[in-house]
Amino acid sequence: MTQHQKTAISENMTIYNAAEQKTMLLKALGECEELDLDLSQVSEMDTAGFQILLLTKREALKANKTVRLTAHSKPVTELLDLYNMASYFGDPMVIPAKEHATENQTKHKNK
Amino acid sequence: MDAIQQAYVVEGRELLQMMEDNLLQMESNGGDPDTINSIFRAAHTIKGGAGVIECMFIVEFTHVLENVLDEMRSETIKPSPELVEVLLECSDHLGTLLGCVESEAEPTDEVNKVSASLREKLQHYLGQPAESTQKIVLSEPKLHASGGGEMETDNWHISLRFGPDVLRKGMDPSSFIRYLLELGQIVHLTTLPDAMPDADEMDAESCYLGFEISYQSDADKARIESVFDFVRDDCLIHIWPPHSKLADFISSIETLPEDTMRLGEILIKSGALTQKELDIALNAQADQEQEEGSSAQPKIGDVLVNQGAVTAELVDAAAAKQGKVAEKKTLESQLIRVQAAKLDQLIDLVGEMVIASAGANMLARKSGESALVESTSVITMLVEQIRDSALQLRMVQIGETFTRFQRVVRDTSRELGKDIELVIRGSEAELDKSVVEKLGDPLMHLVRNALDHGIEPPEARTAKGKAARGTLTLNAYHESGSIAIEIIDDGAGMNREKILNKAREREIIGPTQTLTDSEIFGLIFEPGFSTADKITNISGRGVGLDVVKRNITALRGSVEVESREGQGSTFRIRLPLTLAIIDGFLVGVGKSSYVIPLGTVVECIELSEKDREETLKHQYINLRGEVLPFVRLREQFEISEKGGKRENIVVVQYAGQKIGLVVDELMGEFQTVIKPLGSIFKHIKGIGGSTILGSGEVALILDVQSLVALTTAQQNRGHTSEAVRV
Numbered sequence: 001m002t003q004h005q006k007t008a009i010s011e012n013m014t015i016y017n018a019a020e021q022k023t024m025l026l027k028a029l030g031e032c033e034e035l036d037l038d039l040s041q042v043s044e045m046d047t048a049g050f051q052i053l054l055l056t057k058r059e060a061l062k063a064n065k066t067v068r069l070t071a072h073s074k075p076v077t078e079l080l081d082l083y084n085m086a087s088y089f090g091d092p093m094v095i096p097a098k099e100h101a102t103e104n105q106t107k108h109k110n111k
Numbered sequence: 112m113d114a115i116q117q118a119y120v121v122e123g124r125e126l127l128q129m130m131e132d133n134l135l136q137m138e139s140n141g142g143d144p145d146t147i148n149s150i151f152r153a154a155h156t157i158k159g160g161a162g163v164i165e166c167m168f169i170v171e172f173t174h175v176l177e178n179v180l181d182e183m184r185s186e187t188i189k190p191s192p193e194l195v196e197v198l199l200e201c202s203d204h205l206g207t208l209l210g211c212v213e214s215e216a217e218p219t220d221e222v223n224k225v226s227a228s229l230r231e232k233l234q235h236y237l238g239q240p241a242e243s244t245q246k247i248v249l250s251e252p253k254l255h256a257s258g259g260g261e262m263e264t265d266n267w268h269i270s271l272r273f274g275p276d277v278l279r280k281g282m283d284p285s286s287f288i289r290y291l292l293e294l295g296q297i298v299h300l301t302t303l304p305d306a307m308p309d310a311d312e313m314d315a316e317s318c319y320l321g322f323e324i325s326y327q328s329d330a331d332k333a334r335i336e337s338v339f340d341f342v343r344d345d346c347l348i349h350i351w352p353p354h355s356k357l358a359d360f361i362s363s364i365e366t367l368p369e370d371t372m373r374l375g376e377i378l379i380k381s382g383a384l385t386q387k388e389l390d391i392a393l394n395a396q397a398d399q400e401q402e403e404g405s406s407a408q409p410k411i412g413d414v415l416v417n418q419g420a421v422t423a424e425l426v427d428a429a430a431a432k433q434g435k436v437a438e439k440k441t442l443e444s445q446l447i448r449v450q451a452a453k454l455d456q457l458i459d460l461v462g463e464m465v466i467a468s469a470g471a472n473m474l475a476r477k478s479g480e481s482a483l484v485e486s487t488s489v490i491t492m493l494v495e496q497i498r499d500s501a502l503q504l505r506m507v508q509i510g511e512t513f514t515r516f517q518r519v520v521r522d523t524s525r526e527l528g529k530d531i532e533l534v535i536r537g538s539e540a541e542l543d544k545s546v547v548e549k550l551g552d553p554l555m556h557l558v559r560n561a562l563d564h565g566i567e568p569p570e571a572r573t574a575k576g577k578a579a580r581g582t583l584t585l586n587a588y589h590e591s592g593s594i595a596i597e598i599i600d601d602g603a604g605m606n607r608e609k610i611l612n613k614a615r616e617r618e619i620i621g622p623t624q625t626l627t628d629s630e631i632f633g634l635i636f637e638p639g640f641s642t643a644d645k646i647t648n649i650s651g652r653g654v655g656l657d658v659v660k661r662n663i664t665a666l667r668g669s670v671e672v673e674s675r676e677g678q679g680s681t682f683r684i685r686l687p688l689t690l691a692i693i694d695g696f697l698v699g700v701g702k703s704s705y706v707i708p709l710g711t712v713v714e715c716i717e718l719s720e721k722d723r724e725e726t727l728k729h730q731y732i733n734l735r736g737e738v739l740p741f742v743r744l745r746e747q748f749e750i751s752e753k754g755g756k757r758e759n760i761v762v763v764q765y766a767g768q769k770i771g772l773v774v775d776e777l778m779g780e781f782q783t784v785i786k787p788l789g790s791i792f793k794h795i796k797g798i799g800g801s802t803i804l805g806s807g808e809v810a811l812i813l814d815v816q817s818l819v820a821l822t823t824a825q826q827n828r829g830h831t832s833e834a835v836r837v
Binding site for chain 1: 177285307313
C-alpha cells in the first residue's frame, strides 16, 4: 500500500459517471493511506457526484485514512457550498453549534 | 409503486379485512381482550409499515386510531356501539388511504377532510381537547395558539428527505434548493446523508440525502410548497411556517426517520429551535406523561432524558410479537405467498408430464415387456397424484369470500331497516382461485337481491307469523365434480303467476306456452326482466340478473332457482371445479382427430348412403322432419385424404341452433386438458384450442359457437357445398 497517492477526476461528476467513479475512487482509496483528489477538471457536478465524494470521505474516515479535495473547480465549490458541506471535507473536527450558525448565517445571507 | 409498497398495500388490505371481521365480532359479542388486542396490532402494523414506506398521511391518521385502541386494551375506554361504528369508519377510511398509496397519489381534500373529522371523533374518546399534538401543520389553513407556546424564530423550517429514485427520474435536490434561494434566503442548511448505506450497498444512482433548512421568505406557504411540486411523490416534505406551535413541531419530528436526538441537535444548530424551547417541550411532555400515567406516545423527552424508554418500547414490542406468534399458532395455518404466474407455470409443466407419461405408457404396452409396463404404470400413478396436488394449489376456500358478506349484510340491512342475520355453511369448500375472484360480483348481486326483494321488513314478517329476524344463508358443497353455491333466504319467495304474466307481457314467451316451475323462475334471468314495483338504489332495474347469468355461464357454470311463495327462495350456482379440463367427444376425420365439447353434443347418427347423396345436393339434411344444416369437417378443414365408406354426423347445438358435423369416425367420450392455441392461429374460425392425445398426436378442439355461426351465414347466402377457405 502506498502512503500517498494523487489522482485526478477527469470527467464530470454526474449521475452518468457516478457508478464508475465510485468504483475507481474506492479502489484508489483502498491502495493508499492518503489520497489527494484533484477536481480541477470536473466541469459539472450533480448530487450523484456529490454523494460519491461523500462516500469516499466517509469510507476514509472509517478506515482512519485521509482524503483531501484539491483544486476544486467552480461547479464543485458551488455545490459543496450550497450543501454546506465544505467543512465536512476540509476539516474533520466538529464546529460548535453557535459558531457554525453565525458563520453560515453570514455566508448564506450574502448570496 | 415499488415492490415494498406493493407488498405493504397487499398486507395492509389483509390486515384491514381482519380488523373489520374483529370489529363486527366485537359489535355482536362485546369486546374481549383477544379481539381488542388483535385490532390494535393490525392498526399498529399498518402504521409501522406506513412509516417504512414513508407514507405520512397514513402514519398520522393511524397514530390516533392506535391511541384509542391502546386505551381500549388497557380498559381505560370501554367499547360501545357508537365507538365500534366510528372504528369501522376508520377501517374503511384506511382502505381509501391504501388506495391512495396504490394509485401513487396524495389524498385529495375530500379524503383529508374525512381524515380530520374521524380524528376528531377519536379524540373525543381520548378525552383530550380537540387541538392536540397530533395535527400536522401542512393540513391546517390557520394556526391556533395552544399549550406549548410558539417558537421564537421567525424563520420557516423546511425538512426534506429525498427518496432514492429522485436522481434516476432526472431531478436533482440542488435545483430545488436553488429555487428556494430565488424566493428567499437560506438562513441555515444541514445536509443529512444518514440514509447512505455501506459502500457495498450504496447505489451510485440512488439518492440518500435529506436536508433541514431554516428559511426566511415573504412568500406564502402555498408558494413555498409549490417549489417542490415536481418531487412531491418522491420526497418527504415538511414545511413549518414561522412561529409554529412548538409541540406540533416536536411531534412531527418524531415521524422523521433519523434519530430524534440527532434531529434535536440539528434543529438547534440551524436555529429552528433554541435550547430553551427544546427544554420547554421536553418538560411539557414529561408533565403530561406523569398526569396520564400511560406510555401510549413515544416522547422526545423520554428519548433525550431517559434511554430506558427505548428499552420499555422494545419490551412492549417483544411482548406483542409473542402474542402474535401465539395467535398464529392457534390459526393453525402456515402460509407462503407465491406469485400466481409461477404457479401457472408449474401446472403447465405438470400437464406436459401427464401427456408425456401417457405416451410412455402406450409405448410400453406396445412393447409388451411386462417389467416396463409395470414401471410406467407406477410413473403414471405418481404423475396423476402430482397433477391433483398441483391443481389443489390453486384452490382457495370459499369461506374467505363468504365472510366478506358479513359487512354487506350488516350495512344493507340497516339501510333497509330490516333485521337480517347471515349464516355461513360449507366455508371450507374449495375452488379455483380465478373462479373465486370472478364469482364475487354475481354473488354480491344475488345477496343484495335477497336482502332487498327477498326478505321482508320485520313488521311484515311478524304479521305473517314469521320471526322478525330474517335469515340469509350462504352454503357451498361439492357435488359430482362440480361445486354448488346456494344463496337461501327465508323471505317472501317469488310469485309464479306474476312472473308468468310479466313474461307474457314482454312477449318473452307465447300466451299459451306452458313452463315448468324451474323454467318460470329461470325467466327472471332474462335481460330487462323485473317484476319490482319500485326501483330502489339497490336493485329493481332489471339489469342485474342477466349479467349474473352471463358471468356464471362464462365460467362454464349454471344457475337455477327454487322458490316457494311466502317461504323463501334458493338460488343455486353450479360451477365446474377447474376451467382447464373439458369433457369432450372425440371424432376422426381422415387421419386427424378432433374434440367436440360434450356439452354441445345432442346426438350422433350414422349417415346412410342415401343421406350422403342428399348431402352432395343440398347443404342440409332431413333429420326426422327437421332441417339440419351441416358442415363437412373434411371440407371445412381441407383434409385431403379420401373418406372411408362410412360417415357419421354429430348433431351439436349452440344457443338453440342445431347443426350437424359430418365426420368419419366416432371415437367416444374423452376428458382432456385444454391447451391454448398460439396467437397465429387465433383467427381460424372453428377451432377453440388444442390438446394432446395419449398417442402424442395433437387433436384440435372445435369451437362449436363459431361453426354454428359460419354455417347459418352460409345458409343465408345460399352457397352450395364448397370448401370454405379458412
